[in-house]
Amino acid sequence: MPSSLENRIALVTGGGSGIGQAICTLFAQAGAQVVVLDRIADRATATAQSINATFGPVALAVEADVTNAYTIARAVELCDAQFGPPDILVNNAGLSAGNDITTIDEETWDLNLNVVLKSVFLCSKAVLPHMLAKGQGSIVNIASINGQMGIGEEPYSAAKAGVINLTQNLAVRYGPNNIRANVICPGTIATPIWQDRLAVDPKVFDRLAAWYPLGRVGQPEDVAEAALFLASDAARWITGSVLNVDGGLLAGSYRMSVDLNADAPDAPKADAPN
Numbered sequence: 239m240p241s242s243l244e245n246r247i248a249l250v251t252g253g254g255s256g257i258g259q260a261i262c263t264l265f266a267q268a269g270a271q272v273v274v275l276d277r278i279a280d281r282a283t284a285t286a287q288s289i290n291a292t293f294g295p296v297a298l299a300v301e302a303d304v305t306n307a308y309t310i311a312r313a314v315e316l317c318d319a320q321f322g323p324p325d326i327l328v329n330n331a332g333l334s335a336g337n338d339i340t341t342i343d344e345e346t347w348d349l350n351l352n353v354v355l356k357s358v359f360l361c362s363k364a365v366l367p368h369m370l371a372k373g374q375g376s377i378v379n380i381a382s383i384n385g386q387m388g389i390g391e392e393p394y395s396a397a398k399a400g401v402i403n404l405t406q407n408l409a410v411r412y413g414p415n416n417i418r419a420n421v422i423c424p425g426t427i428a429t430p431i432w433q434d435r436l437a438v439d440p441k442v443f444d445r446l447a448a449w450y451p452l453g454r455v456g457q458p459e460d461v462a463e464a465a466l467f468l469a470s471d472a473a474r475w476i477t478g479s480v481l482n483v484d485g486g487l488l489a490g491s492y493r494m495s496v497d498l499n500a501d502a503p504d505a506p507k508a509d510a511p512n
Contacts, residue, residue, distance in 0.1 A: 241470040243270035249324040252331030254281025256429030260458035261465050266293045271321040275302045304331045304357035310364045323368035326469045329358040330380040334394035347393045354397035375417040376469045379405045383423050383484050409478030418477035420468045425484030426455040451486030
């Protein structure tokens with residue numbers, strides 16, 4: 239069954255740029271009506287206008303703070319008024335602030351938990367009654383490989399791990415109501431969040447790519463394609479799943495072993511895996 243979203247209504251957080259923008263655009267292409275949520279109104283508007291110019295009047299821009307229950311409720315109301323009640327929710331909004339827990343303050347910790355994890359709780363709580371009333375729904379949460387391994391960014395990583403577990407609980411609790419919940423864990427994705435780093439370190443993606451078995455960092459469209467699959471009826475018997483869209487990094491990295499053992503006796507050669 240092809241990944242079609244005909245007659246579906248999707249609400250996507252963080253839809254104004256990067257992964258969220260790619261998801262909104264692909265969902266519209268697949269036939270969905272899309273509500274583009276972003277805390278920056280201009281970004282939401284630009285994404286919606288681009289979609290509408292290409293696919294017709296199928297996108298609505300909504301400024302919303304995903305950590306505020308009132309603005310989320312308002313976004314769902316606007317969705318209902320414009321298109322009808324949502325039956326797809328993509329929780330994509332996020333940020334990463336701070337790193338080592340010994341060097342950050344409580345405010346930074348709370349910021350990560352609120353934007354990354356609390357937002358999933360608030361948006362799911364606001365949308366689930368509509369899905370229950372419709373007798374169907376699909377929730378796709380965007381987590382990270384950081385939520386499955388220890389690679390720093392402790393506040394962000396802990397919050398993403400929470401997203402994975404919350405998704406699994408949603409899947410188990412609401413599966414009998416024909417509501418599915420799945421989570422995508424991307425690796426490094428080339429989004430605008432990297433712009434400041436690229437300005438001072440233009441080769442950062444080249445170095446990171448060497449660690450990925452597929453030899454490159456990801457693009458927003460790589461995650462969008464996975465989200466489309468999980469949101470659609472093509473994934474109708476998939477729920478509670480963790481889909482790693484990570485170029486194979488969590489499976490292992492031969493180059494990593496080479497780099498780590500470069501000075502060791504009998505170290506493997508980079509061009510001769512064993």
